[in-house]
Amino acid sequence: MNQEYEMVIGLEVHCELKTQSKIFCACPTSFGAQPNTHCCPVCLGMPGALPSLNREAVRLAARAGIALNCEIHTHSQMDRKNYFYPDMPKAYQITQFTYPLCTCGWLEIEGEDGKKRIGITRIHIEEDAGKMIHTPHGSLIDYNRCGVPLIEIVSEPDLRSAQEAKAYVQKLRSILTAAGVSDCKMQEGSLRVDVNLSVRKKGDLSLGVRTEMKNLNSVQFMGKAIEFEAQRQVGVLESGAAVFQETRRYNEETGRTEIMRRKEEAEDYRYFPDPDLQVVYLSREEIEQIAGEMPQLPDERLCYYQEKYGLPAQDAGLLSQNLSVSRCFEQAACHSKYPKIAANILIANWLPFFDFSGEEEFPQLWEQLSSLADLFGDARLNSGTVKNLAVRIWKTGEDPKTIAQRENLWQIQDEAALLPIIQNVLAECPRAVQDYHCGRQQALGPLMGQVIRRTSGRADPQIVRRLLIEILARNGEKENLGG
Ligand code: ADP
Ligand code: MG
Ligand code: ZN
Numbered sequence: 122m123n124q125e126y127e128m129v130i131g132l133e134v135h136c137e138l139k140t141q142s143k144i145f146c147a148c149p150t151s152f153g154a155q156p157n158t159h160c161c162p163v164c165l166g167m168p169g170a171l172p173s174l175n176r177e178a179v180r181l182a183a184r185a186g187i188a189l190n191c192e193i194h195t196h197s198q199m200d201r202k203n204y205f206y207p208d209m210p211k212a213y214q215i216t217q218f219t220y221p222l223c224t225c226g227w228l229e230i231e232g233e234d235g236k237k238r239i240g241i242t243r244i245h246i247e248e249d250a251g252k253m254i255h256t257p258h259g260s261l262i263d264y265n266r267c268g269v270p271l272i273e274i275v276s277e278p279d280l281r282s283a284q285e286a287k288a289y290v291q292k293l294r295s296i297l298t299a300a301g302v303s304d305c306k307m308q309e310g311s312l313r314v315d316v317n318l319s320v321r322k323k324g325d326l327s328l329g330v331r332t333e334m335k336n337l338n339s340v341q342f343m344g345k346a347i348e349f350e351a352q353r354q355v356g357v358l359e360s361g362a363a364v365f366q367e368t369r370r371y372n373e374e375t376g377r378t379e380i381m382r383r384k385e386e387a388e389d390y391r392y393f394p395d396p397d398l399q400v401v402y403l404s405r406e407e408i409e410q411i412a413g414e415m416p417q418l419p420d421e422r423l424c425y426y427q428e429k430y431g432l433p434a435q436d437a438g439l440l441s442q443n444l445s446v447s448r449c450f451e452q453a454a455c456h457s458k459y460p461k462i463a464a465n466i467l468i469a470n471w472l473p474f475f476d477f478s479g480e481e482e483f484p485q486l487w488e489q490l491s492s493l494a495d496l497f498g499d500a501r502l503n504s505g506t507v508k509n510l511a512v513r514i515w516k517t518g519e520d521p522k523t524i525a526q527r528e529n530l531w532q533i534q535d536e537a538a539l540l541p542i543i544q545n546v547l548a549e550c551p552r553a554v555q556d557y558h559c560g561r562q563q564a565l566g567p568l569m570g571q572v573i574r575r576t577s578g579r580a581d582p583q584i585v586r587r588l589l590i591e592i593l594a595r596n597g598e599k600e601n602l603g604g
Pocket of ligand 3: 146268
């Protein structure tokens with residue numbers, strides 16, 4: 122992007138709450154059922170049907186607010202947001218407008234230059250709409266999702282790049298899944314992101330005109346949409362024209378954003394308090410109780426891993442941000458004599474294969490991991506073998522001991538067995554030996570490599586190294602005496 126400009130981004134994240142039933146009726150919330158089978162007069166908006174608020178949704182929303190350092194209000198209000206579109210059969214959505222449940226929070230991301238706090242303006246409770254499916258023969262509608270409880274998390278315009286926006290969404294997912302508030306599956310639509318973006322000349326204090334982008338169903342696409350839209354706005358401004366406040370859609374095929382509609386204003390929605398619902402009341406005691414029941418959050422886990430296992434901050438960070446990764450590590454750590462080794466094996470050999478932005482679970486290979494860590498810690502396997510085995514176990518889930526036994530991979534530490542091999546290698550590599558005697562320490566590397574290769578990778582590298590140094594020193598003395 123043109124270096125004179127900077128992006129300003131604020132995100133609105135919709136997130137489905139993990140309740141059993143919908144927010145105003147008893148219909149189930151589970152995903153993937155036959156269309157229009159999870160519906161009743163309330164969520165279909167039949168005349169005369171009355172909503173009754175699911176308290177579990179309120180508690181989960183409060184839990185999200187507490188996890189995101191918000192102020193939780195004892196009194197909040199459900200409002201009607203009026204609009205006509207077939208995804209909402211009542212012709213209004215029940216949401217919170219004037220008095221949301223949570224305000225003034227923040228979360229911390231790794232920004233471009235270190236840690237950065239991103240403000241959270243508000244979190245409000247609302248109901249989801251139905252899902253439209255557009256086909257060449259017409260549009261179809263599935264109301265199973267209609268009335269599923271949501272929270273909308275609105276950030277301050279504090280993000281300055283696609284990278285920061287991605288880090289924010291990932292951190293949000295990691296906090297909300299750990300808090301047990303939501304599954305946060307972008308592909309299934311249980312987490313959806315709208316991006317508000319404007320650009321301005323660096324140093325400007327006022328904000329530029331923003332556009333809002335919808336239809337972003339992965340973190341990668343969101344990043345691409347942001348890059349494209351920022352470029353587009355800079356182009357518009359540089360040509361002397363103005364950016365319009367509008368809603369745009371990201372087209373995954375073209376990689377471009379396209380206009381959907383000019384942005385609607387709050388007055389278009391004629392918000393007013395829903396007369397069918399009372400003020401939402403949460404006592405201070407209940408808020409305290411929800412806070413007290415909070416599961417461990419990723420950043421707490423990070424500190425815990427540093428203290429309990431002596432892991433460096435960066436490693437602790439890698440192991441604490443995804444719930445399924447943490448689960449695998451913790452299980453391995455408490456079953457192994459060497460938790461730190463287990464951490465290193467997991468980070469070096471398995472994490473590179475795992476997509477943090479994706480939705481798959483990290484494989485729970487903790488039994489294999491703890492056993493591999495013990496075999497290495499107890500010097501039964503050397504580091505090269507552990508690396509090979511780790512990669513194989515990732516693919517097959519096999520037990521390391523079984524493979525090592527079957528293929529005889531046990532480390533050789535017996536000096537009597539290693540000595541003749543070392544003597545042979547020294548006799549066959551006079552160049553390397555000479556280099557070493559001339560003071561080139563690096564010559565040790567290829568010599569060690571040769572010895573280890575001749576034991577099919579099983580020699581203990583530390584013992585080989587020590588023996589090599591001893592023998593070379595002895596030979597060196599002999600030469601000096603002889604000469
Ligand atoms: P709405 O989209 O309903 O009009 P808001 O006006 O509160 O709601 O803004 C929604 C989001 O847009 C917030 O995340 C906010 O940080 C962000 N935002 C507001 N103004 C700008 C701007 N000029 N540039 C970028 N983001 C903005
Ligand atoms: Mg908006
Ligand atoms: Zn229903």
